[in-house]
Amino acid sequence: MMFGSIVACKKDTRPNYQFMPNMYEPVGYETYGESEMFPNDAVALLPAEGSIPRGYTPFDIANDIDGFNLAKETLTNPLDSTQIDTPRAKELYDIYCGICHGNLGNGQGNLVKREKILGVPSYDDAGRAITAGSTYHTIYYGKNAMGSYANQLNEEERWQVVAYVLKLKSDLEK
C-alpha cells in the first residue's frame, strides 16, 4: 500500500524527479533545446542568411513553370549506372514517395487508396511524360499539391530516387 501511494504521487504528465539534475541537464545548448542567448529562447533557428552547408552544390533552376520546362529538357542524372544503389533508392522511395505514389509508381499509394489524397498520377502518364530533370525539379521544389522534399532527402538521395522513379516508369510502360 505504501508503494502504491508513492507510485500514485508520480504524475504521467510531468517528468519524474532526478537525483542530481546538474548532471542530467546539459551545460551547453542541445538540439531543439532552449537557451537564453537566442531569440524566443529557441535553439532551433534557420541558418544565417547566405550560409552554405559543406559540400553544397547550388541548384540554379528557378521554381516556376519555365524552370520546370528547362529542367525537364536539359537536366540529367549526374550519377552513372555504377553509382545507382537500387536497394537503397527503393527504401527511400518507399518511405517518402510510396505513401502517395504507390510502391509501384502507379499512383495508388495507401493515402490514395484511403481517399485522403487524390489525383496522384501514374508515372507512365503520357500527358506528363516525366524525365529525370522534371522529376528532380518536382522533388526539389514540389509541384501543385505536392510539397518539396529537399529537406528530407539530400542531393545524392534525390538523384537515387529519380533513378528509381524512372525505373518504375519503364516497368509500368512494359
Add this chain to the structure above:
Amino acid sequence: MKKSYQSLEDNSTNNMKQVIYRKITSKILYLGFIVLLTFSATLNAQEGDPAKGKTLFNTNCAACHQLDKKMTGPALRNIEQRLLDEQGLDRAWLDAWIRNSAGMIKSGDAYANQIFNEYNQTAMTAFPTLSDQDISDILAYTAAEAPAPPTPGPDVVVSTAATGDDSSNKLILGALALLFALLAIGLILVRQTLTRFAQEKGIEVATADKTIPIWKAFAQNQFLVLVTSIFFLLASGYFVYGYFMQIGVDQGYQPVQPIHFSHKIHAGDNGIDCKYCHSSARVSKTSGIPSLNVCMNCHKSIYEYNGETTAEYDKAFYDGEIQKLYAAAGWSDADQAYTGDAQPVKWVRIHNLPDFAYFNHSQHVSVAGVQCQTCHGPVETMEEVYQFSPLTMGWCISCHRETEVNVQGNAYYEKIHEQLSKKYGVDKLTAAQMGGLECGKCHY
C-alpha cells in the same frame, strides 16, 4: 402429405426447365437492347456516367481541383453550367482547355489567360488522352448535387447509451446500499430481542475472565518483537529501494502537446513510415522533430478529418487541431497561400537521456537496422505518445547483450567479424561482443 410435397417438387422442376428456355430468349433481347444503348451513348457523347467520372476525376483532376474548394486550381462543382452562365463558354471551349490549356493561353484566348493569371500562372497539365466520353463522365460527376452534411445521429445514440449505463450503475449501487442498511438494522433488532429474552428468563450472560490484552502479551515476548521489527525494516527497505530506483526514470511519461498529433491516425491507420516525418533519424544523432513544412506536404490538401472518431476526440476536435497547424505554419486555407505569419510550435520533449549518456539515432536506425518500435514501443497505436521504455542503462545493456549483429554482406568488416567470432567461439556476434559494453562508447 409427403406425396403432395413430392408432386409440388416435380412441378417446380418442370417449371424450371421452362424458365431456362424463356431466359435465353429474353437474354438475347436484353443484349440487343444494351448494344443499342451503348451505341446511342457513344453517338451522343452527352450523357456522362457520374460513377465512372468520379474515378476519372480522382485519378486525373483531384491533384489540383476539388469540387467545392479552391486548391491549386478552381473548384469544379457544376463547372460546365457555370462557365456557360457566367462566361458564355460552351463545352467545345472546355474540351479544348482540358486537352491543351497551354495552347489556348498562347493563342490569346481572353478567359484562358485570365484564369491562368488568376492562379499564379500555374499551367494545367494537358490531357490529350481523355476521350469525349471521358470528359462527359467527369462533367456528369461535377454536376452531381453536393451531399448534405451528415446528421450527428450516431453521436447522440452513443451519448444516451453512456448516460443510461451510468444511471443504471448508480441505481444498482443505491439498491445494494439500502439492502446492507436494512440487514444491519435487522441484526441490531435481533440482538436486542435476544438480550431481552435472556433478561426475562434470568439467565446471566457469562463474562470472560480478565486476561492480559494481546498487545501486552506481544510486547512482553521479546522474540516476537525482534522478528516483527526485522520484518518491518526489511519490508520498508524494499519499498524505499524501489522508490529510489525509479527516480530519474520517466517510463510512462505522457505530456500534453501543444497540437494534439495522433500517431495512431498517421502511422497506424494511414501507415506512413516513421522516417517520412522523422527523416533525420536516418542520418543524424537526433530523430528530428519534423518542421511544419513536412506536415503541410499532406495537409495542404487534407484540411479535415474523415476517419473514425471516439466520444473523446470527435471530428470537430481533429479539425480544430488541423486549424492549429494552419495557424502555426501561417497557411491560409481560403487563399491556398502562406501568409508569412508563422508561429513556432513548442513541442514537449518526451524521450530525454541525461547529459552524461551519448545516444545516436543514425547508428541504431541506419547501421544496425533497429526498428523504431524496439525502443519506442507501439507508437502506431498511441493516440498520445508516452515513453514506452525505461531508457535506463540496464535496459540499454540487456539489448546490446542479446541483439545479434547482422554481418551479412558487410564486406568492409568481414575480417574483423571473422576474428571476433573465432575469439568468442560463436557463430553470431552480439553488439556487446563487438564492444557495445565499453564505458567510453556512451559515456565520455
